Amino acid sequence: MSSLKLSRRHIEAITAVLVDEGYAVLTRVGYRHHGSPKLSKSAQYYPTEKLLTEYCELLYLPAGDFDNYNPYVFKSTEEWEPNWERKATIIKRYNEFMRDFTWAKKAPTHRSMGKDPFTSGRVYTGYQNIVNRRIPIRTKTLLNGEKLCEVDFKSNHLWLLSAFFGEQLPEDPYIEIADAVGCSRSDVKRLINPLLGATGKSQLAEIKFKLHDISNDLIDEILATMDQVLPWLNNNKLIFKGIGTKLQYVEGEIALKMFQWAIDNQIPLLNVHDAYAVNPSNGAVTHNAMHEFRDEVIKELSWFKEYL
Numbered sequence: 001m002s003s004l005k006l007s008r009r010h011i012e013a014i015t016a017v018l019v020d021e022g023y024a025v026l027t028r029v030g031y032r033h034h035g036s037p038k039l040s041k042s043a044q045y046y047p048t049e050k051l052l053t054e055y056c057e058l059l060y061l062p063a064g065d066f067d068n069y070n071p072y073v074f075k076s077t078e079e080w081e082p083n084w085e086r087k088a089t090i091i092k093r094y095n096e097f098m099r100d101f102t103w104a105k106k107a108p109t110h111r112s113m114g115k116d117p118f119t120s121g122r123v124y125t126g127y128q129n130i131v132n133r134r135i136p137i138r139t140k141t142l143l144n145g146e147k148l149c150e151v152d153f154k155s156n157h158l159w160l161l162s163a164f165f166g167e168q169l170p171e172d173p174y175i176e177i178a179d180a181v182g183c184s185r186s187d188v189k190r191l192i193n194p195l196l197g198a199t200g201k202s203q204l205a206e207i208k209f210k211l212h213d214i215s216n217d218l219i220d221e222i223l224a225t226m227d228q229v230l231p232w233l234n235n236n237k238l239i240f241k242g243i244g245t246k247l248q249y250v251e252g253e254i255a256l257k258m259f260q261w262a263i264d265n266q267i268p269l270l271n272v273h274d275a276y277a278v279n280p281s282n283g284a285v286t287h288n289a290m291h292e293f294r295d296e297v298i299k300e301l302s303w304f305k306e307y308l
Contacts, residue, residue: 001020006051008162015045016138018045018051019045022048022050023048023051024045024048024051025041025045025046025048025198026044026045026253027044027045027046028041028043028044029043029270030042030043030044033114034178038209039086042082043116044103046135051089052137053094056265058101059104059105059130059141059245060104060106062105062106062107062176063105063106063107063126064107064108064125064126065108066095066099066105066108068287069095069108069110070110071088071091071092071095071108071109071110071111071188072084072085072110072111072113073110073111073112073113074085074113075112075113075114075115075120076114076115076116077247080113080116080117081113081117081118084113085269087111087196087256088111090256090260091109091110091111091259092291093260094109094207094251094260094262094263095108095109096268097262098107098261098268098269098270099141099266101144101268102143102144102145103127103141103142103143103144103268103270103277104130104138104141104142105125105126105127105129105130106126106127106287107126107127108125109123109125109259109271110123110124110125111123111124111249111252111256111272112124113249114245114249118246118247118249118304118307119242119245119248119249120245120248120249120252121248121249121250121251121252121253122248122252122255122273122274123252123255123256123259123271124154124271125270125271127141127270127271127272128270128271128272128273134183137275138150138272140288143268143270143278143279144268144279147247147277147279147280148277148278148279149277149278149279149280149283150262150272150275150276150277151228151276151277151278151283151287151290152272152274152275153274153275153290153291153294154171154172154275155169155172155173155174156247156251156274157193157196157243157247158173158192160247160250160294160298161196161233161243161247161308162232162239163298164298164304164305164308165232165236165238165305167232169230170229172185173229173230174188174189174192176229177222177225177226177229180225180228180229181218181221181222181225183218183222187214187218187222188222188226189212190211190242191211191219191222191223192222193244194210195207195239195242196208196239196243196244196247197238197242197244197245198239198240198242199240199242200240200294201240203240204240211226238308239300241308243308246304246307246308250297250298250304251273251274252293253292253297253300253301254274254290254297255271255274256288256291257293257296257297258271258276258293261289261293265285267282270288276290
């Protein structure tokens with residue numbers, strides 16, 4: 001806030017007016033934990049329908065410049081990916097195709113590559129940053145003036161790993177573990193995904209701390225059940241190896257094929273991490289294309305198993 005020349009006093013005054021005028025509601029009182037600052041909580045406010053109705057059109061203002069952007073961004077000084085210029089051209093053509101359509105937080109898409117070879121590599125755009133978990137705003141927005149739907153892969157990181165290592169994956173491994181433990185699917189997913197991204201066992205304590213609403217006993221039970229349902233994860237030493245960021249590279253390869261497919265079929269399509277937003281009339285064909293291209297990428301990256 002200091003970069004906007006706003007002090008705490010300014011913020012408190014603005015917040016008070018928003019609440020008094022019915023534009024926001026206080027949902028959690030903040031407090032400072034003097035013994036452990038990490039346990040401190042900020043106050044939490046949510047916008048009311050009055051604010052959303054009056055200002056929702058701001059979502060459709062341009063959020064990026066289609067004439068000035070970098071389609072391929074390397075976090076290292078070395079441009080480690082072979083033929084990256086060809087892939088950058090696909091992103092440029094896709095952005096040029098999308099330029100004439102309208103959507104919330106409209107901005108060009110770019111690919112962000114990691115410092116180490118074949119890490120990161122997902123594609124990013126402003127649309128995917130619109131809040132949707134607690135308050136489903138993103139999926140209520142419009143694509144070219146029409147409703148949209150988001151088509152995603154189920155348990156994608158686990159599926160990719162099972163495909164690379166030739167293992168069988170339950171239809172929904174998160175559900176299978178959750179049912180066995182007696183917790184929610186969300187709890188299982190919130191634990192397993194960070195485990196795939198962690199680079200060492202020492203990070204387990206940090207993961208448990210962040211999942212403060214899940215007891216340590218339940219976490220231990222989920223881990224034990226994960227070994228029963230997905231024994232090949234530990235057998236192949238795929239936990240605590242930073243696998244998640246490597247699989248993001250695979251997701252980026254799938255996205256490039258989806259962009260080319262969107263251009264070829266003249267279907268407006270927005271990337272949302274490893275999912276895609278399209279108008280509902282294009283939902284089924286998008287779902288089929290995603291799974292077809294995922295299979296293609298697995299075959300093209302058969303060498304990737306050794307890298308994992």
